[in-house]
Amino acid sequence: MGEIVRYKRDVWGEEVILGVSWDLLWVVAVAVLVLLAAHATVMAVLANKKMDMPSGEGKRVVRHESIDRWFHWVMALSIFALILTGIAPIVGLRFAWLNWHWMAGLLLSFITVVHIVRSLFWQDFKSMILGPRDFAEPFDSTRLPGKYSFEQKGMHWAVTVVVMTVIATGLLMFLQIDSPFWERTNSMPESQLGLVFLLHGLSTLALVALAATHIYFAIRPEKLFYTRSMFKGWISEDEMKANHDPNLWSPKQAD
Amino acid sequence: MAYMHIGKDFVPPDVNGKVTGRIKYAEDYTREGMVYARLLTSPIPHARVVNIDATEALAMDGVFGLLTADDVYPDGEPQSTGLKVLTNEPTLVGEPILALAAIDEKTAETAISKISVTFERLPFVLDPLDSLAEGGPDAYNGGNTYVFRQGFASEKWSADQVASFRAGNEPTAEPQQTFAYGDLDAALGESAFVYETAFTTAGYPHQSMEPRSAMAYWENGKLYLHGTSQSLSALADGMASIVGVPQEDFVFINEATGGGFGQRARANSIPSMAIPAKMSQKINRPVMMRVTRDEETAIGGARQGFQGWIKCGFKADGTMAAADLYIISDNGGKGGGGDAYSAADCISILYQTEAVRFRGTSIGSNTGHRGAQRGPGQNQIAAIIAPILDKAAEELGIDRLKIRQINTPQNGDVGGARQIPFTSAYMPEALKMGAEQFNLEERMARSRKRNGTKVTGIGIGQGYHDAGRSGMDGIVRLTADGRLKVHNGVGNLGTYSYASTSRAAAEVLQMPWEHVDIVTGRTDRHLPITSPQDGSNSIFTNTRTNYGAAMDLLNKMKELAAMELGGDAADYDFADERVFKTAAPSEGMTFAEIAQKGIALGGKFTGASDLPEELNDFTKISVNRLAGESLMGIYHDTPHNNNPPGFTVTFTEIEMDIETGKYDIVEMVTIGDCGTVVHPQGLKNQLVGGAVWGIGLAGYERHLYDPQNGLPASTGYWQSKIPTMMDTPAKIKTGWVDLPDPENPVGARGIGEPAMGAVAAALASAISDSLDGHLFSAAPVTADMIINHVAGVTSEAVPLAQNNFRG
Amino acid sequence: MNLNLTRRRFIKGVIASGAAATTTGVWVAANGAARPAGAVERMIRININGQVRTVDVAPQETLASTLRYKLGLTGTKLGCNRGECGACTVLVDDVSTYACSVLTHSVKNGRVETVEGLESADGTLHPVQQAFVEELAPQCGYCTPGQIMAAVGLLRENPNPTREEARQGLSGNICRCGSYDSYLDGVMRAAQIG
Amino acid sequence: MVATSHDVMLDIELYQPTDEANALALAASLGKDGWLLGGGQDTYGWLKDRNKTASAMIELTQVDAWKGIKETSDGIEIGAVTTLTEISKNPLVKEKFALLAKAAGVVASPQIRNVGTLAGNLAQDARCWYYRRGLDCYRAGGNICYADSPEGLNREHAIFGASRCVAVSPSDTAPALVALDATMVITSAKGQRLVSAQDFFVGPDVNITSMTSLEEGEILTAVRLPNEWANAEYYFEKVADRNVWDFALVSISAAMKVSNGVIEDSRIACGAVECVPRRLDDVENALRGQQRSEQLAEQVAAIASEGAEPLNYNHFKIPLIENLVKRAVRG
Structure with a gap:
């Protein structure tokens, strides 16, 4: 306990990094649970004061196109598969995980690339940019966000950074094992490989934390309509008006 | 020719010790106050030691001291490809860097794991052809080969030359070494069948059963080293200078050797025995250094591939x-x-x-x-x-x-x-x-x-x-009680040639084997320089020396008999441990009587004077110490043709x-x-x-x-x-x-x-x-x-x- | 060797500063927990070559170490200390065993025989020893005690082995001098003397 | 990997329980810190090298209940800490399950068989030299395989089923037990579970740091051989560099039910080609109901090597496994 990085001796007796200490998994799990429980408690207390949730009835506006919803869920699925196949053996659940892991990894990589390309050229990329005004948003209750709130943008970019790290390091690790596409090469000195494992481990831990947080907010009563929109594509005009500034986001009507 | 001993089986004197476990190999000795040394060896195939920090190890209970290459070579390591006692420039994994002595091996090993050695890693190569290729790494600091009397050099071929050789073709590069006789082209021209091929043979380790363990202590300025060798006198000759002790003050003890096969013939192929000697000098305690199989594999020698x-x-x-x-x-x-x-x-x-x-x-x-x-x-x-x-x-x-x-x-x-x-x-x-x-x-x-x-x-x-071979020395002695002592420095590594070559002396004197003692096992028993027992040469080389020494003894006996009984040495013959007048066999003296007379006369008869001129220095020390005790036959072997x-x-x-x-x-x-x-x-x-x-x-x-x-x-x-x-x-x-x-x-x-x-x-x-x-x-x-x-x-x-x- | 201590501390520090806040003793490993009682005592009595000897033996000590370093029975040789050569072969309850690869504590209830125990009190060699002398079976002699003990073990189980059976029986003993042929001659002769 | 060649073990406690309950309790309470000791032939090297450590050893060989060979209603049961010598010489085993007697009789050397136990032979760790040298490879918890690399020395490694680690099952008796459809009795303080021999061994895809399915606190206490395959026609062969004291390059254990030259059913397993004993199901299927012949041998041999993925230096294992299958079919 207390180790964050696992070290080992390389073939010549020198100490090199092996990877993240998986004890941290428990630290992260506990930390996330504590934080979210605290948030839930605070929200529960606050909930007594104001209780005016917008109605989900009436006119609907489009929040997520169906293709984006597909992207989201495939991405979610692959990330869950990755977390499960990656972490289960560490906590002692024995099965042949590695093939599932890299297949899920490839799926995630593919979907991520497609998402990046699509978001740059076919979607409103600006709606996700975090500007100075976004940072003021949490401190000014009069300000409403455009399509995405500060928290949502923050979560998105945090996930982006973490997923990109996981993918980049994962692909480097993928090169180190035999696959249908290549035979493994010893392309990296052990010390560098150790750094890659460390980054993969750290970003995995972050991803676990982010995923937990994301799920938590997705099932918060006041945010549940966003989750619904990720299934059905729409939110009600009431929900939109209560949470977004129409000047900054003018979605089209849903069918 | 009917021999008394030659061509006959006998029981070599050490066999009993081998079947009862009583005979001692270096690691079987102990001495009061003995401590144990273990080695830190290079984990890196080619490196330079930048720093050694042993503070933590030396502070441990039960740790007595450290020996590094700097202790052994205060003026710098010798420049050669030869194995060093300890080195700061390892060129193979397993090469000894330092030794640490402690109360027991467990403590020594634990202490060694607390020593921090900083290495500078250098490029390494495992296949000579990779080193020959232009741009390929060199195994040594200064090249990939060593030219006798010139030093390190770097041989390089073009990549094509190496590739062509690997593909099975005749190498085209200039060789380092060559000899030729006859007209090769003409001979090939006359050939009805010509076969050409590239080939490889593996080099592989000797793996003698006894690892090269050694124990040493100093007493009254003398170094006593229990070690292993193919021939103890030949090895002691070189070992004294590796340790840096005068030959006179060096006692090498080596009753039995658990296999040599070429790697224990000479001191420079087994310099690790100097480690306990040097360590013992430094910490003033008897030091046992057991060598592990792993270490023996690395430094115990291997055939050239x-x-x-x-x-x-x-x-x-x-x-x-x-x-x-x-x-x-x-x-x-x-x-x-x-x-x-x-x-x-x-x-x-x-x-x-x-x-x-x-x-x-x-x-x-x-x-x-x-x-x-x-x-x-x-x-x-x-x-x-x-x-x-x-x-x-x-x-x-x-x-x-x-x-x-x-x-x-x-x-x-x-x-x-x-x-x-x-x-x-x-x-x-x-x-x-x-x-x-x-x-x-x-x-x-x-x-x-x-x-x-x-x-x-x-x-x-x-x-x-x-x-x-030839050129070695022989010492045989006849003691006052008429026993023949054959001093033999040939090591006991299982050929029994230390004993069988001694029988040449017994043969000359027609002595029954029970009356012959082979004097060997430690150099303070005063041994002549003998064959290093390599190159299958002992039987030839040391039957010559023992035969020669016995002949010298015989001549001296005849001379003594003639002095006592009159006439000329040539008039005397011998049989049944008795020298007598050929013409009157009843007039004679027993070997014992002659020995007593020789001892009384001293001088050349007892080795006190008139030594053969070309006697090796090592032998001279032994002869000088033995002088006066007994009737001595001494021989320096002349070169054979x-x-x-x-x-x-x-x-x-x-x-x-x-x-x-x-x-x-x-x-x-x-x-x-x-x-x-x-x-x-x-x-x-x-x-x-x-x-x-x-x-x-x-x-x-x-x-x-x-x-x-x-x-x-x-x-x-x-x-x-x-x-x-x-x-x-x-x-x-x-x-x-x-x-x-x-x-x-x-x-x-x-x-x-x-x-x-x-x-x-x-x-x-x-x-x-x-x-x-x-x-x-x-x-x-x-x-x-x-x-x-x-x-x-x-x-x-x-x-x-x-x-x-x-x- | 700690070559990279500085780098290690640096990296550890950087990461720790970010994560320290959350590492509040959630996961306590079971290390350091008290061992169960009942581990072996060091002082033991052991029957070696028919004599019961009292000796202080560490739990992890091999029989070869005890014999050689505690009891001075150096006839048992260490060639590899890894059970790869057979030089340390002794008999435990008549069964040939590598002394380097068995704990003294594991055999303390048995009868241990080493090469030193074969000779009778009057100096008569054991038939295997005698036969090995007569055949001049040993060369360098370092593997000999092991070969002898393996041969004695074999002959106790099978007093009249065929040469092939003898070969099988001694196959766990390396002789680097390559004296196998002479050792087999010796075993066959010993069976006759037996 | 350290810079000194370690040769003596560090201090370690030793427990020598004589009854089952005590042994199981020790295994449970010591958990990871308790090294289960059979004959120790795969233990002391690790501990002397200090490449693996433990703070206590639990010697299992003094528990009489886990020793010996006895006949049961359905076959025989062999105590897991019975020595290999005893198994190879036991009349009951020789009479009914000569395949196992033969396999046990070629393990390592006579002295190792005299002390080494069946459990030890089955649960021994991978013999990949990189791993044994103490390198932190995948199997040792690291990030790399040194053997499966462009320059790795992998002549003795796997041609099937590798997943990062390419070490092979080193045991001679393991494939014999798979061929005989043995059941492993695994006991712990919590009770007993039965696992088929085939499932007892796990590959690196499932668990890269252990070659068996034994969990902490669990002890392999007995092996049961069912009469189902007793006195079948057996074929065992171990091809190794040296005829004694060596691990198989490939070994084959086959049990066949043959009547009038027709192979009615068979179980065939190979050692040293995969991380686990490799069961040749496809070959068995192809043999079922076929008349024994050279043609049949040739025909099924090719099936044995299907899917093999040789490394740099172990291509020879493909013809070798084929040849051994041929020999088994020929009988």
Whole structure:
């Protein structure tokens, strides 16, 4: 306990990094649970004061196109598969995980690339940019966000950074094992490989934390309509008006 | 000639100790206050020590001190490829960097793990051809080869030259070393069959059973070192200067040695024994340094591996007209050897080749320490050349025995690089005797016959080594009670030649063996400098010295008798431990009486004066210390003239299972031509022992280093694939020609090394025969290679790879 | 060796500063928990060559160490200390065993025999020893005590082995000098003397 | 990997329980810190090298209940800490399950068989030299395989089923037990579970740091051989570099029910080609109901090597496994 990085001796007796200490998994799990429980408690207390949730009835506006919803869920699925196949053996659940892991990894990589390309050229990329005004948003209750709130943008970019790290390091690790596409090469000195494992481990831990947080907010009563929109594509005009500034986001009507 | 001792079995005095466990090897000694040293060895194949921080280790309870290369070499390490006592410039994994002494081994090892050594890593190389290639790493600091008297140098070939060689072609680069005789081109022109191939042979470790452990302590300014050697006087001679102690103050104790095979002949191949000596001096306590198997593998020596190319031409009548040989020999991380030269020399001698050209270059690799190993060079090439001879016989339609008989060396022949005459040579007789005992004709009818999955292979092999030297000294003494003391510095490593060569002295004096004491075991028993017991030379070299010393003693006895009883020494004869007047046998003196008279007279009779002029310094110290005690015979051996060869021939039948690549050795007959047989049981042991080594060379033993990081992969007996009782025949038949050699007083020549070559050759020949004459051009030929060949599978092994698997 | 201590501390520090806040003793490993009682005592009595000897033996001590370093029975040799050579072969209840690869505590209830125990009190060699002398079976002699003990073990189980059976029986003993043939001759002779 | 060649063990406690309950309780309470000791032939090397450590050893060989060979209603049961010598010489085993007797009789060397136990032979760790040298490879918890790399020394490694680690099952008796359809009795303080021999061994895809399915606190206490395969026609062969004291390059254990030359059913397993004993189901299927013949041998041999993925230096294992299958079919 207390180790964050696992070290080992390389073939010549020198100490090199092996990877993240998986004890941290428990630290992260506990930390996330504590934080979210605290948030839930605070929200529960606050909930007594104001209780005016917008109605989900009436006119609907489009929040997520169906293709984006597909992207989201495939991405979610692959990330869950990755977390499960990656972490289960560490906590002692024995099965042949590695093939599932890299297949899920490839799926995630593919979907991520497609998402990046699509978001740059076919979607409103600006709606996700975090500007100075976004940072003021949490401190000014009069300000409403455009399509995405500060928290949502923050979560998105945090996930982006973490997923990109996981993918980049994962692909480097993928090169180190035999696959249908290549035979493994010893392309990296052990010390560098150790750094890659460390980054993969750290970003995995972050991803676990982010995923937990994301799920938590997705099932918060006041945010549940966003989750619904990720299934059905729409939110009600009431929900939109209560949470977004129409000047900054003018979605089209849903069918 | 009817001998009293020569040619007869006897019980060497140490055998009882060997079967009861009483005889002591270095590690069996203890001494009051003894502490234990362990080594920190290099984990890196090529590095430089930048810093050693042992603060934490030295602060531990039970730790007594540290010895580093700086302690051993205050003026800097000697510049050579030779193994150092300790080094700051390791060139192989496992090279000793420092030693630490502690109350017990556990503490020492734990303390060592707390020492922080900072290394600067340097590029390393495991395959000499990779080092030869332009831009390839060099194994040493300063080059990849060492030129005698000149220092380090770097040999480089172009990448194309290396690639072409690996592809099997004749190397085109300038060699480091060469010799040639005869007109090679003309000889090849006259040849009806020419065979050309690239080949590899593995270098592999000696793996003596006794690791090179040593114990040392100092007392009254004298160093007492319990160690291991092939010959204690030869080793002590060099060891004193390595430790830096005057020869007079150095006592080397070595009752028995658990195997040498070339690596314990000289002090510079086993300098690690200086570690406990130096440590003991530094911490003022007796120090035992046990060497582990792992360490022994790294520094205990290994044979040089070959990456070679050979072209042989045979005339229509089967005469080997030409041999052209180009060898890159693997010098390892430390040490080296002249194996390549000896290989070419051996072909010239064994096959009386009309024209020979040798070209060779010796290149270092960051792998195990190299040095002479049983038949260095001769035995590697034996396994390569035998199947080529068979191929020639097949192509030329000549019987396989016949082609060997056509080319055989015999009495009166010359051979080798310098075309030196043999002292004697009875290979034709050996071939004939072997063929008969083996029942060659009948067995040859089974050659290549298949029975189920098994195919019979018949193999014939020949071995050679130059097996005798001269120039050593002899001391024998007759004590006042009439006992003969033969002082013998030849080590006790299992040949029993320390005892059998002593019998030459007993033979001269016709002394019953019970009245003879062999004085050996420790240098403070005052030993003459004797053969290092390498190169199969003891029997030749030290029967000469002991015979000479005994003759000197005899002459002195006759002189003393004449002084006492009148007349001239020439008038005296001797028998039954008594010297008497030839004319009047009743007038005489017993040996004891003569000894007493000699002692009373002193001077030259007791070794106090008139010593032979050329006596070695080492011997002089011993003689001076013995002077006055007894009647002494002293002899300095003069150089002999010609080449005393050791020859062997082996016939074998194997049953090769072509589905598993495994074979049974059904029959093996090996015959020695080593002059007069001095000690039949000892000779048999050399022949069967050599056979086991030959089986190892031809089929099993390996030396693996991981190309990724330079770590040794074959460190113990299992991974080195040392042949076991189940890999060798249940019975090996032996025999000998037993014809005397004129340049040895009892007619003897050595045999230990060729005994291995003939078997390696015969086995390679039989393997090839069982596979329809396929030539692997490699040693060893392992099961996987045979399976791949039979199945037509191509291996991914690097062609001509060294210190690795081969294809 | 700690070559990279500084780098290690640096990296550890950087990461720790980010994560320290959350590492509040959630996961306590079971290390350092008290061992169960009942581990072996060091002082033992052991029957070696017919004599019961009292000796202080560490739990992890091999029989070869005890014999060589505690009892001075150096006839048992260490060739590899890894069960790969057979030089340390002794008999435990008549069964040939590598002394380097068995704990003294594991055999403390048995009868241990080493090469030193074979000779009779009047100096008569054991038939195997005698036969090995007569055949001059040993060369360097370092593997000899092991070969002898393996041979004695074999002959106790099978007093009249065939040469092939003898070969099997001694196959766990390397002889680097290659004296196998002579050792087998010795075993066959010993069976006759037996 | 350290810079000194360690040769003596560090201090370690030793427990020598004589009854089952005590042994199981020790295994449970010591958990990871308790090294289960059979004959120790695969233990002391690790501990002397200090490449693996433990703070206590639990010697299992003094528990009489886990020793010996006895006949049961359905076959025989062999105590897991019975020595290999005893198994190879036991009349009951020789009479009914000669395949196992033969396999046990070729393990290592006589002295190792005299001390080494069946459990030890089955549960021994991988013999990959990189791993044994103490390198932190995948199997040792690291990030790399040194053997499966462009320059790795992998002549003795796997041709099937590798997943990062390419070490092979080193046991001679393991494939014999798979061929005989043995059941492993695994006992712990929590009770007993039965696992088929085939499932007892796990590959690196499932668990890269252990070759068996034994969990902490669990002890392999017995092996049951069912009469189902007793006195079948057996074929065992171990091909190794050396005829003694070596690990198989490939070994084959086959049990066949043959009547009138027709192979009615068979179980065939190979050692040293995969991380676990490789069961040759496809070969068995192809053999079922077929008349024994050279043609049949040739025909099924190719099936044995299907899917093999040789490394640099172990291509020879493909023809070798084929040849051994041929020999088994020929009988």
